[in-house]
Amino acid sequence: MNVKSLVTGLALTVASATCFAQQATPAIIEDFKPSELNQPYQDYPQVNSQGYARFKIIAPTADSVRVSLGLGGRGGTLLTQQADSSWMGTTEGPMDEGFHYYNVRIDGGKFNDPGTLNFYGSTRWESGIEIPAHDKDFYALKEVPHGLVSQVLFPSPSTKSIKRALVYTPPGYGKDLKQRYPVLYLQHGWGEDETAWSTQGHANLIMDNLIASGKIKPFIIVMTYGMTNGIRMGGARRPATPAPNAPAGSPPPPNPMTAVAEAFQVVLLDELIPYIDANFLTLANQPNRAMAGLSMGGMETKTITLNKPDVFSHFGLLSGGTYKPEDITDKSKVKLIFLSCGSKERPEGILTATTELKNAGFNAVSYISEGTAHEFLTWRRGLYEMAPLLFKK
Amino acid sequence: MNVKSLVTGLALTVASATCFAQQATPAIIEDFKPSELNQPYQDYPQVNSQGYARFKIIAPTADSVRVSLGLGGRGGTLLTQQADSSWMGTTEGPMDEGFHYYNVRIDGGKFNDPGTLNFYGSTRWESGIEIPAHDKDFYALKEVPHGLVSQVLFPSPSTKSIKRALVYTPPGYGKDLKQRYPVLYLQHGWGEDETAWSTQGHANLIMDNLIASGKIKPFIIVMTYGMTNGIRMGGARRPATPAPNAPAGSPPPPNPMTAVAEAFQVVLLDELIPYIDANFLTLANQPNRAMAGLSMGGMETKTITLNKPDVFSHFGLLSGGTYKPEDITDKSKVKLIFLSCGSKERPEGILTATTELKNAGFNAVSYISEGTAHEFLTWRRGLYEMAPLLFKK
Numbered sequence: 001m002n003v004k005s006l007v008t009g010l011a012l013t014v015a016s017a018t019c020f021a022q023q024a025t026p027a028i029i030e031d032f033k034p035s036e037l038n039q040p041y042q043d044y045p046q047v048n049s050q051g052y053a054r055f056k057i058i059a060p061t062a063d064s065v066r067v068s069l070g071l072g073g074r075g076g077t078l079l080t081q082q083a084d085s086s087w088m089g090t091t092e093g094p095m096d097e098g099f100h101y102y103n104v105r106i107d108g109g110k111f112n113d114p115g116t117l118n119f120y121g122s123t124r125w126e127s128g129i130e131i132p133a134h135d136k137d138f139y140a141l142k143e144v145p146h147g148l149v150s151q152v153l154f155p156s157p158s159t160k161s162i163k164r165a166l167v168y169t170p171p172g173y174g175k176d177l178k179q180r181y182p183v184l185y186l187q188h189g190w191g192e193d194e195t196a197w198s199t200q201g202h203a204n205l206i207m208d209n210l211i212a213s214g215k216i217k218p219f220i221i222v223m224t225y226g227m228t229n230g231i232r233m234g235g236a237r238r239p240a241t242p243a244p245n246a247p248a249g250s251p252p253p254p255n256p257m258t259a260v261a262e263a264f265q266v267v268l269l270d271e272l273i274p275y276i277d278a279n280f281l282t283l284a285n286q287p288n289r290a291m292a293g294l295s296m297g298g299m300e301t302k303t304i305t306l307n308k309p310d311v312f313s314h315f316g317l318l319s320g321g322t323y324k325p326e327d328i329t330d331k332s333k334v335k336l337i338f339l340s341c342g343s344k345e346r347p348e349g350i351l352t353a354t355t356e357l358k359n360a361g362f363n364a365v366s367y368i369s370e371g372t373a374h375e376f377l378t379w380r381r382g383l384y385e386m387a388p389l390l391f392k393k
Numbered sequence: 394m395n396v397k398s399l400v401t402g403l404a405l406t407v408a409s410a411t412c413f414a415q416q417a418t419p420a421i422i423e424d425f426k427p428s429e430l431n432q433p434y435q436d437y438p439q440v441n442s443q444g445y446a447r448f449k450i451i452a453p454t455a456d457s458v459r460v461s462l463g464l465g466g467r468g469g470t471l472l473t474q475q476a477d478s479s480w481m482g483t484t485e486g487p488m489d490e491g492f493h494y495y496n497v498r499i500d501g502g503k504f505n506d507p508g509t510l511n512f513y514g515s516t517r518w519e520s521g522i523e524i525p526a527h528d529k530d531f532y533a534l535k536e537v538p539h540g541l542v543s544q545v546l547f548p549s550p551s552t553k554s555i556k557r558a559l560v561y562t563p564p565g566y567g568k569d570l571k572q573r574y575p576v577l578y579l580q581h582g583w584g585e586d587e588t589a590w591s592t593q594g595h596a597n598l599i600m601d602n603l604i605a606s607g608k609i610k611p612f613i614i615v616m617t618y619g620m621t622n623g624i625r626m627g628g629a630r631r632p633a634t635p636a637p638n639a640p641a642g643s644p645p646p647p648n649p650m651t652a653v654a655e656a657f658q659v660v661l662l663d664e665l666i667p668y669i670d671a672n673f674l675t676l677a678n679q680p681n682r683a684m685a686g687l688s689m690g691g692m693e694t695k696t697i698t699l700n701k702p703d704v705f706s707h708f709g710l711l712s713g714g715t716y717k718p719e720d721i722t723d724k725s726k727v728k729l730i731f732l733s734c735g736s737k738e739r740p741e742g743i744l745t746a747t748t749e750l751k752n753a754g755f756n757a758v759s760y761i762s763e764g765t766a767h768e769f770l771t772w773r774r775g776l777y778e779m780a781p782l783l784f785k786k
Contacts (some may be wrong), residue, residue, distance in 0.1 A: 040516055059502030085501075098440060108478075109452030110731050111504045118511050118518055123433055124510060141555055150543035151597075155536060162534050174567045204544075 028052055028090065035116065035129045037099075042115040046216050051094030052132045053077075055104075055113065061084040069095065069102040069129070076102075090199045096344075097133035098377025099200050101126040119200050122191040128200070133377055138201035138384050145171035149198050154275040156268045159228060165272060167280065168195050168204045170211055170218035180281045182219040182288035182391040185268065185312075186383075187226045187297025189319075194225045197383075200376045206384050216388045222276055226293070226300055228263040257296065261303035266284035269308060286333065290390050292316025302327075309333050314390050318382040319345055319374055322353035325360035336389055337364040340382040342372035365389055421445055421483065424727045428509065428522045429493075435508040444487030444524045446470075448497075448506065453478040455500050462488065462495040462522070469495075489737075490526035491770025492593050494519040512593050515584040521593070526770055531777050532595035537605035538564035542591050545646050547668040551659045552621060558665060559587050560673065561597045563604055563611035573674045575612040575681035575784040578661065578705075579776075580619045580690025582712075587616045590776075593769045599777050609781045615669055619686070619693055621656040654696035655691070662701060677728065685709025695720075702726050707783050711775040712738055712767055715746035718753035729782055730757040733775040735765035758782055 022237040032046035032054050044056035055067045057079060065087040070077040079089035101121040104111050112118055147170045156163040170181070186203065188196035197203040203221055210216045277284040291312040293301040298320010305315045306327055315323070316338040323337055337357055339350045347368045357364035367385040369378040410510040415480055424445050425439035437449035448460045450472060458480040463469040471596035494514045497504050508610040511518040540563040549556040563574070579596065581589035596614055603609045636637040684705045686694040691713010698708045699720055708716070718731055730741045730750055740761045750757035760778040762771040 039518060057502065059500045059504075061500040062502070063454050063456075063500075106454045106499055106502070106504070107454040107456075109455070109499070109507075111452075111499070111507055114502075114504055114517065125432060141546070143555065146546035146555075148543040148545060150541040152541060153534070153539040162539075175570075177568075177570060204554065223420065253739065 006055055006142060026050075036132070037117050037128045037130045038115050042091065044115045045129050047129065047131055051097065052091050052381070053095055053131070054090040055079060055088065056115070057087045057104060057106070057113065058085075059087060059106055062087065064105070064107060066105040067102055067113070068105070069100055076105075095131050096372055096375065097131050098372060098375055098380070100129050100131070100349075100375060102129060102393070103127055116129060116210075120191075120193045120195055121189075121200075124191075132180070138209055139205050139380050141205055142209060142212070142360065144208055146208050147171050147173065147204055147211075147218075149204050152275070152279070154272055156203055156271045158263075158265055158271065163224065163267065164194060165222055165224035165276075166198055167223075167276070168207060168221040169280070170200065170207065172221070173218075173220075174281065177281065179288055180283045183276065183280075184219055184221045184284050184290040184292060184314075184352075184387075185273075186221050186223050186315060187291075187293030187300055188223070188334070189295030189297055190227070193227075194223045196376075197221070197223045199277070201380055201383065203383055206380060207387065210387055219387075219391055220276075220280060220282060222272065224268070224272055226264050227260060228267050239375055257299050258303065260296070261300045264300055264305060265304045268304065269311060273311070286310055287313050287335065288391060290314035290316065291338075292318060292338065292383075292386065293320055294318040295320050314338075316340075316382070316386050318379050318386075323357060324353065325357055325362065328362075331361060332361060334390075337362055337381075338386045339364065340366070340367040340369065340378070340385065341373065342369045342378035344371070344373040345378070416781070419443075429525070430510050430521045430523045431508050432510055437507060437508045438522050440522065440524055444490065445484050446488055446522055446524070447483040448472060448481065449496060449508070450480045450499070450506065451478075452480060452499055455480065457498070457500060459498040460495055460742070461498070461507070469498075488524050489765055489768065489770070490524050491765060491768055491773070493522050493768060495522060501683070513538055513584075513586045513588055514582075514593075517584075524647055528774075531602055532598050532773050533602070534598055534603060535605075537601055539601050540564050540566065540597055540604075540611075540776065542597050545668070545672070547665055549660055549664045551656075551664060556617065556660065556664075557587060557590055558615055558617035558669075560616075560669070561591065561600060561614040562673070563600065565614070566611075566613075570674065573676045575683070576673075576675050577612055577614045577683040577685060577707075577780075577783060578666075578671065579614050579616050580684075580686030580693055581616070582688030582690055583620070586620075587618045589769075590614070590616045594773055594776065596776055599773060600780065601781055602625075610784065612780075612784055613669075613673060613675060615665065617665055619657050619690055620653060621660050650689070650692055651696065654693045657693055658697045658700060661697065662704060664702070679703055680706050680728065681784060683707035683709065683732065684727075685776075685779065686713055687710060687711040687775070688713050688767065707731075709733075709775070709779050711772050711779075715742055716750060717746065718750055718755065721755075724754060727755060728785075730755055731769070731775075731779045731782060732757065732759070733760040733762065733778065735762045735767065735771035737764070737766040738771070 029048055032048045034043050035045050035047050046054045057065050065079040066076055068076040070091050076258050077089045077091050079087035103126055104113050111129040116127045119128040136168050147168055150167045152165045152167055153162050211218050289312050291301045291305055298317035302321055305312045314336040319341040339354055340352050341347050350366050354364045354366035369381045372378040422443055424439055425441045427436050428438050428440050439447045450458050458472040459469055461469040463484050470482045471482050472480035474480050497506050498517055506520040509520045512521040540561055543560045545558045545560055565702040571716050579590050604611050682705050684694045684698055691710035695714055698705045702723055707729040712734040715732055730745055734740050734743050743759050747757045748758035762774045
C-alpha cells in the first residue's frame, strides 16, 4: 500500500495526517538504526528498513520543534515532547531512497539537527539524512584502489578572487607523466557548491568502483562553484537590475539563470580550464572534454556547451533540461548527449527530446532513475550511467 | 584597560557582568562587520575593530538564547529579544584574536549558529568565528602559487575500515617524478579531526606563503584522524575497561590518552605511512620525516616519537606538553624538538623544558604566541615558526 497515492488530493492537517498514517499504513517496523550521515556518537536521526526516519531533538523548554522532512507539502514532521523533555517524531510514511537535505524549525527559527553532518544546499549548510538505497553498492566505499579528491585554488581575475575547485584524479594518476586523461567538468545544482558532487554525490567512489570493475577508462572530474555572480534566487541578492533612473527602453533585467551561466562561463573557460590544463595531466582538447551538471548545473551546461562548441564534445544534463536538435549548429562536434532525471520528475520531456535527437542523428542517451525525484540518488545514478559513455572515441 | 584583569576574582552574575561591562569598558565602536567565517549571504555574527563579537539569532518564540562565547567562565553571552523578535547580544569584552569555536543554547538545547560555517571540534561540528589578527597576513589567501590539499582514502586493517587523510602537496608537486619531498605528519587536538589543520589552521596557506617567500624548502604535510579508538573523554564512549567479572589483579583500565596514542600508532606507522610512501613522492626515511601535533596531537606525537625513534627525526609539540632529556634514549636520532604554546597557557613549562633540552645537547626551540590561549591562532603561529626549522639537514 502506497501512502503517497492514498493521500493524494486530501487536504490533511498535520494532526489528521499523523492519525491517517497510523490507521492506514502498515505497522512501522521497530528496527531503526542511526543514519549513516550522523555526526560521531550521535544516535539520532534514525532510519528503519522501510525508509521511515525518526528524529530526536533536545530543547527542553522549546514551544515547538518541526523537521522539514516528511511527505510532500504538508510542512514536514512535527515532533512531540516526550516524558524526558526531548522532542521526537517519525515521518508519517517511508521516504524515497537516497539522500535528503533538511532542517529543523525550533520556535520559529531555522537550525540544523545537531545529530547529523551538514551539507551545502539551498545556499546554506543543511542537515542531511540517508535512506539506504537497494542499489547503494555502486557508490559504496570499498576495498578498491581509490583516487584523490584534491582542493585546487585558482586565480579568477574576472571575479577579482581566488576560487576553489575540487578535482578527482583516478588511482595511479601521476605515476607516469606520459599518461594523460580526459576531463569531465561536473556542476552542482542551485544553492549547492563544489563540495556537492563528491560529498552528497559520492562521485569519487562511483568512479573508483567503475574503474575497479573495468567498466570505464579513467578520467578526471573537475567540480567548482557555479553560482559565480552570487545569485540567490528567491532571496535578497538577485543580479543587478537596471538602475531606477535608467532611460526608458533600457533592456529588461536579464533572466537570472542566463546571468548565472554567462558569469560562470568566464570563470570556467577563461580561468579554470586553462589552470587545470596547465597543472594536471589532461588531454587538453575538445574531443577529451565533457561538461555535465545537475539541475541548475545542467542549465549552465546547456548554455555554455551551445555558446562554445569548440570546448566540449560530451554533454550531460541531469535533471537539468534538454537539447533540441536545432539548438546545435555543428552536429559533427557533439559526441554524446546524455539526458536523465528521476521517474518522479516528469521524465516524458527527456524521453521525447532523446528520441528527437536520435532521429536527427545525434548520439543521444536517456536514463530515468526509478522511484526517485529531484534529489541526489537520481544524480548518483545518472553519473554512474553516463560515465561509461564518455570519451569512447 | 583590560576587562579580564578588572573582573578577575569577582563572582558576577550574567546580569551584573553585563552592567559592569557597560560601566567600566571603553565605548564599543560601532564598526561591526560580518565575520569572515559566515555562511554565504549571512550578516551575523559580526566582529568590530576592538574584537567584540555580536550575535543575532532568529527564534521568535524561544524563551532563552545564549551563545557559548564570552569572557571566561561566566556562561557566555546571553542574547536579548529585540522589537523585531530576533535575539541579539554582544560579548561583554573584546575576544582574543583568531579563531573560536562556539555554539548556541536555545531553550536548553545545543545548536549551531545558522549564520556561520561549521568546524569539527569537541567531537561535534561547531560554529566558528574569526577575530581578525594583527598578523593574519602569514595565513592569508594570496596571489601566490598554491599547493593542493588532497583527500586520500587508505586501508586500515587494524580498525577494519578505510580511513581518510588530507595531504598537502606544495606547488609544482608531481611535475618532476625525480623530485621527492620530506613529510610532516601533523595531528589535530582532542575532539577535532583531519580537517582541522587545513580548515581552522590554514596549514596549506601558511605553507604556500612560506614557500612563495623563499623561507622554507617545500615539504608534504599529512593530516589524519587521531582518535582512532573512538575515545570521547568526558563523554559516554571511553575505551573499554576490564570486564566487570575480570579476575582480581587484572590491570587497571589504561590511561585514556595512552590508549588513544597506542591505537593511533598502529594506524599511523603500519598503515598510513606505508601508504603515503607508496603513493606520494616522499623521501621515505627517518631524517626526512617529522611528527607534530597540537594539544592531544602533541601528546600522541610525544608517545609515538619516543616509542619509535627510527621513524621520525623532527618533533613538534604545540600546546601539547614537553620532552625531558631523559625521555630520549638516542640523542643522535633527534634533529629538532619544537615546543610552543600561547602566552595565556602557562608557557613556563615549555621554556624550562627547552632550556633543559638545550643543556642536554638537543636542538630544542621554543615559541610562545603572544596574547593567545589554547586556540587555533596559537597553532597557526606555531606551524609558521616551526616549518622553517624542519628538514634543515
